[in-house]
Amino acid sequence: MMPLFVDCFLPLALPGTLTYKMPDTFEGELFAGSLVAVSVKKYLYTGIVKKVHNVRPVGYEVADVVEVLEKIPVLTSAQIKLLDWMSEYYMAPPGITFHAALPSGFKISTESKIQINPNYEEEEREETLTTNERLLIELLKNAPSISYLDAMKALKIKALYKILLSLRKKEAILLFEEYKHLYKPKIVQKVRLAERFVQNKDLLKALLDSLAGQEKQENILLRYLQEVPIWNNPNANEAGLAKNIFSGASSLNTLLKKGIFEEFKQIIPRENVVHEVFREPYELSENQKTALEEVKNKFAKLDTVLLHGITGSGKTEVYIRLIKEQMALGKQVLFLMPEIALTTHMTARLSAVFGKELDVYHSRLSENERVETWKKVQNGTSKLVLGARSAVFLPF
Incomplete structure (x- = not known):
């Protein structure tokens, strides 16, 4: 098997990339836009892969990549092209330019x-x-x-x-x-009923009888059965319930020790949007309907259209209709705002219409939240992102 080499951008003021060798133990594929941990002297850095190849550099011994941090590319080919252009246009070191676009949570x-x-x-x-x-x-x-x-x-x-x-x-x-x-997923401790009680209802009834007189343990089991409908849907047991919703930690621990419940961990997404009461889009006025049709006609011929209107003229409702149409086609939408301060009001308006389909991205969010939104855009599960200027670098 031929050795595999990667050219990497590092967060250093270097004129180009540094080349590293993938360890012989590495299995699978690596792509442009993947992230790796590499060393320069005694320090470790996050490297953004620009190119994967089999050409061994001449004149020096090539160091091995320490670890693959993200095998799936976090940057698309379009982003790499954009950031290359930015580096050249602004005469900035390419490694620093590329790393400025990524949330710090991706780094080490x-x-x-x-x-x-x-x-x-x-x-x-x-x-x-x-x-x-x-x-x-x-x-x-x-x-x-x-x-x-x-x-x-x-x-x-x-x-x-x-x-x-x-x-x-x-x-x-x-x-x-x-x-x-730096990135830490959000992990919750959960419990679920032991599988033998889910599969055998007679055994579950016998368990309920055996807990009569042990009030706290009985209440925990009844609370679980009330929240998780295993009588009608045994598969619901798989998700379980958060451990901290039960009162009486010692009683729950007793049930765990008896093997009645089992404990497990689950990674859950962070929520950075407070969802408003859902509403349907408002009925458009005649002027809004005309503007909507004109924008759609322009989009049939052009990539960029300017909708001009003073504050309070009803542009947002036109945007909402356009967003709904694109999402219905299976496309992703970025709603870009000029300032973070303006996102709070717009978040409330959009979440009332789009609910949990709305994500928010800007620099005042935690690094963990930004990484999770980035990955949702990357894998296509995020359909609508409201963001400030840094959101332009998201991997759409």
Whole structure:
């Protein structure tokens, strides 16, 4: 099998890409727009793959990719073309341009860590240690590793560099970089009824009888059966219920220990839109109907149409009709706003019509929320996004 190489954009002021080799253990395919973790000297960075090829660079040893972060491309070919153009037009380093378009949640963060050298002979060199060096060694004996910040807090000092340099020369410690993914999915603890009770109603009735007199446990089971209609739909048990909706944690834990319920974790999407009471679009006035038809006629010939009207003239209702038509065709829609401050009012208006089909994207949302909206656009499950200027980089 021929070795696989990737040219990557890094968040550094470099004139182009750096080339890395995929590890021999890598299986599957990688594409332009995928994300990988790569090293430059001792630091780790998120690399955006520009090109995948089999041409080995000449004149130097190529480092391996550390980890594939996102195998499915987070950038489309159209986005890569746009960002390439932006980099050239604004004379900005391509890596910094590409990384500015992505939510930070896609990237990795690194932290400098300290650990004791397993080969360190303390008794032989203890006399050469200063007071602070001894304190740090004692800290490291009780932990696999600690961060620079934790070490400074424990020693109550502001400068750690000289201590680390001294201990490193004495071969007492090892220094390394630890990385972690910034994006964290939202996970809920859930419970569901053990499958044997779902499949056998006689067994479930016997269970209810056996819990008579154990009020708290009985109430938990009855609450579950009330919320999850397993009598009519046994498959409903699969989704279960959130563990925190039940009162009486000890009673629930008892049911878990008895094997009556089972516990599991589930990743759930974050909600960044407060949905208004649903309404149908308002009846259009004659002027709005005329404007709607003119816009549709223009769109048949042109890619861009300007609908001009003063504030309060009814443009939004025309937009709503146009959005509905595009969504009915299976297309995605980006409703772009010039300022974040304007999105709150527009969110309320659009969510009243489109409900959970509406997503919001701007820089005041958490990085986790932005990553999840990005992925929903990427996989096609997000149909309508209301966003400020940064939303123009979403992978439609």
